[in-house]
Amino acid sequence: MADRVVGRELFVGIDGGATKTIARVENAQGQLLGVGKAGPANIRLDPVGAWRSIRAAIAQALAEFAIPSEVAGYRWYGGAGLAGTQVPAACDRFLALGHRFTRLHLHSDGYISCLGAHRGQDGAVIAIGTGVVAYQIEGERVTRVSGWGFPQGDEGSGAWLGLAAIQHTLQWWDGRRAVTPLIRGVMARFDQDGDRLILWANGAGSQQFAELAPVVITAAAAGDESAIALMTAAGQEIEKIWRALVAKQQQPLPCSLLGGLASSLEPYLGDEMRSHLVPPQADAATGAVLLARQENLGATGSAND
Numbered sequence: 001m002a003d004r005v006v007g008r009e010l011f012v013g014i015d016g017g018a019t020k021t022i023a024r025v026e027n028a029q030g031q032l033l034g035v036g037k038a039g040p041a042n043i044r045l046d047p048v049g050a051w052r053s054i055r056a057a058i059a060q061a062l063a064e065f066a067i068p069s070e071v072a073g074y075r076w077y078g079g080a081g082l083a084g085t086q087v088p089a090a091c092d093r094f095l096a097l098g099h100r101f102t103r104l105h106l107h108s109d110g111y112i113s114c115l116g117a118h119r120g121q122d123g124a125v126i127a128i129g130t131g132v133v134a135y136q137i138e139g140e141r142v143t144r145v146s147g148w149g150f151p152q153g154d155e156g157s158g159a160w161l162g163l164a165a166i167q168h169t170l171q172w173w174d175g176r177r178a179v180t181p182l183i184r185g186v187m188a189r190f191d192q193d194g195d196r197l198i199l200w201a202n203g204a205g206s207q208q209f210a211e212l213a214p215v216v217i218t219a220a221a222a223g224d225e226s227a228i229a230l231m232t233a234a235g236q237e238i239e240k241i242w243r244a245l246v247a248k249q250q251q252p253l254p255c256s257l258l259g260g261l262a263s264s265l266e267p268y269l270g271d272e273m274r275s276h277l278v279p280p281q282a283d284a285a286t287g288a289v290l291l292a293r294q295e296n297l298g299a300t301g302s303a304n305d
Contacts, residue, residue, distance in 0.1 A: 011296075012101075013288030014054055014080035016041025017109055021050075023057035024285035035285065036060030043094040043106075044084030051097055054080075078104040079291030081112030081284055105295040109284060110135040111142065116287025117256040117280035120294065124245050125280070126238060129259035130210040132157040136245045138253060145244045150206035156237030158210030158261050164230050165212045166201050182219040182227040186212060217264045235268030242273050256280040 009028040014021065021041040025033045038056035040049070078101045084090045085106050114125045114135040124136035131154040133147025150159040169186045171177040173194050189212065190197040219227035242255060255276050257266060266274065
């Protein structure tokens, strides 16, 4: 095992989000040394906790090699896509806490997802989960579309679908809409208690609304016309995002769909967009390693003390 650690250069890719952190460590030759997982890494909300999660994930990735992440003598080149990097002051506070990386480059999680999906080549990604965000890399030009948060944005997302399902249900509650399998599915989540539904809806956030997206998907698969209409509308919103990316392209680029709702929404996309879709080649942590390699090509130096 130890023969995979050739030299003293290690390339670390970090994918850190609101719920978990994944660290991928490779040697200078590109061989995988290990992958580790730990808790959340939101540098805006908790920079100290983010470092704690990153160190724990790296330690887990390198456990079999006995290379402690805090030991000098190795050159650590890192690329990281972390929650909160859209706030420059948060990045500054995070980096000011000190670390053992020789060089560490921060970017958004969407950017490293795009790098990984196309293994560093030009391309686009649209991540569809609780929210929706799209990134496109074409040479030095990086384009972002959507991802502005719920409810002011994230059209076509799981939260958007869940809110629409609640709206349908409340319209039925008022007598403005006939009951449908979708509405029955929503009411079943609340034990047929409308007061409980209303209380929940008034306090729910994006993640809670997104938990109702599977109800819409299931109802649509069963032929519920109202649910199919919502899925179709969500697909149209994703197409708008894709067309906004295309408008900024110098040449046609492949696009990968990412996220928990990608496979469910793909059938509701138009033929033109689907003809440009390709499966992602690798994950965000791999993209973060690519970021580290790109930014530190030919770099030398020793770890910070």
